[in-house]
Amino acid sequence: MRSVSIFGATGSIGQNTIDLIARDPEAYDVVALTGARNIKQLAHDARRLKADIAVTAHEELLPDLRAALDGSGVEAAAGAKALDEAAGRPADWVMSAIVGAAGLAPGLRALEQGATLALANKESLVCAGALMLKMAQANKARLLPVDSEHSAVFQALTGEDIASVERIIITASGGAFRDWPIEKLASATLAEASSHPNWDMGQRITIDSASMFNKAMELIETKEFFGVESSSIEALVHPESLIHAMVGFRDGALMAHVGPHDMRHAIGFALHWPMRKELPVERLDLAAIGQLTFRAPCEQRWPALRLAREVMETGGMAGAIFNASKEIALDGFIDGRLRFTEMAGIVEDVLTKLTGESDHINATMTLDNVAQIDHLARIEAQASINKRAG
Ligand code: NAD
Ligand code: MG
Structure with missing residues (x-):
């Protein structure tokens, strides 16, 4: 039996992963399933896969998750610390399928405990590729691509x-x-x-x-x-x-x-x-x-x-700047503050500004430094959108 955890279990990749695992329940011992707002789905899957723990990223949803898991024997937890604790629980194979930069920290934690990490969360590599690879190497963990x-x-x-x-x-x-x-x-x-x-x-x-x-x-x-x-x-x-x-x-x-066209191929391969x-x-x-x-x-x-x-x-922190400014530009288009063709200009503005400042671009790649540059790039992108709006 292999122990497995799925981060972002309620999303599109997470659900496709569960589809494969649920076909062969004897082969897997499910450790942790994590999600965000879709408590019903998270609890349903945690029950049927007999997970040890289910975690929602949102602390205020803990009572709902507890209620949904009542009598199942599955532990319920919520919030960033709980997510981190669950990600650190030993598992042979872990699916990293949270969307966005939020997937980076739990992925690193899983690598730290030596898991084989199936990586759907592309943002982890874009923002902090060197850090992911270093963590994998230091802990004899393996990274497998899922994109x-x-x-x-x-x-x-x-x-x-x-x-x-x-x-x-x-x-x-x-x-x-x-x-x-x-x-x-x-x-x-x-x-x-x-x-x-x-x-x-x-x-x-x-x-x-x-x-x-x-x-x-x-x-x-x-x-x-x-x-x-x-x-x-x-x-x-x-x-x-x-x-x-x-x-x-x-x-x-x-x-x-x-x-x-079926993500279960790449997921199943990993x-x-x-x-x-x-x-x-x-x-x-x-x-x-x-x-x-x-x-x-x-x-x-x-x-x-x-x-x-x-x-x-450019390398270094440029990927983290790119990802964060792209997220904000995309929000701007979805909210109607930017035209479709203006998104790239916002990202370019932020890249030009922040990669021009060598202390940002050459900062040592740690989780804290990536979070800091991510934050800064979001602020710059917002400012660039406001400037365009006049
Ligand atoms: P999704 O939006 O369907 O699911 C995202 C999952 O992350 C959900 O379980 C959600 O609850 C959780 N989540 C969202 N915000 C969170 C937060 N702040 N903290 C903790 N958990 C949070 O996304 P998806 O399509 O499954 O994509 C997941 C990742 O895989 C992304 O990085 C995406 O680029 C990548 N990917 C997806 C596909 C695809 O076909 N869907 C293909 C290749 C790569
Ligand atoms: Mg792809």
Whole structure:
């Protein structure tokens, strides 16, 4: 039996993870499940998986969680300290699926106790990649990628020497506006940006997909995870989204990973690694699909890609600045204070200002310093939005 914990159990990745674990309850001993406001779901899953503890991030929801778990034998806890305590409980395998920078601290705690950490939370690597890798190494813990592109790269690298890699190509669907005339983007509405041509995801990641901020994050994530030069990492628009990534080797070979649109593939790969086990995902019928198409990404349409390149080249705390200012710019678009095309300008303003101040960019990467720069970048982004609003 393997002991497992799931951080962000009530979200889209968390629920897909639970779907896989619940199919084979004899194989897993569930330690901790964590969530935020969806107490009903958290309690339901903690009961059926017989978790040791369920934790909500919100202290005021503790009475609700206690009531929902009454008589189940599952411990209820709430708040940041409880989350940290639960993350420190020994588990063989931990899913990191909290959204945003809030996923960083629990992920580090799990690495500290030597767990294998399946990492869906891309913000951890973007904000503090060096810190995550250092923590893993110091505690003989293992990090496995769950973002589909990075899982694909990881799979294509099996048995290969990283020194023979010439390039890594991650694909992008292109999002809601891939076929729009560029001049029209400034008038894109929230509803238009929130509908994805290929799949159904949360609103924030769908908008990040239309702006390619999601892909920009993933370029940075690739550099941090695989430790390759930024000049060898590319994004490629692939509207069918069936090839998730390709690795190019120095002999000219390209290894592509082809798979259905189903996060249970990447989650299941990380769950069973280093073995492969049967997964309940669609088997692709390539003859029926007929063709796969590709286009070069246009940096005029998607300036986030250019900004990601700057972040990769700057290094240090630039990723944390990028992530935080992007979060605030996205809030600004959702609240109607920014146009779709203004988000990148806000992020660029903040990057220019804060990466120009060398004490920020060269600060030692600790959890506290990352939190501090995250906070500062949010304030700067807010100021930049206010300035634009006049
Ligand atoms: P989601 O919004 O569906 O779920 C987020 C989870 O985090 C929920 O359980 C929520 O309760 C919890 N949470 C939210 N705020 C929190 C806080 N402040 N403190 C503690 N817990 C909090 O998100 P998701 O789509 O499952 O994505 C999770 C992560 O995985 C993100 O980093 C995302 O970028 C990444 N990811 C998602 C997908 C996908 O297909 N959904 C694919 C690749 C990567
Ligand atoms: Mg992805």
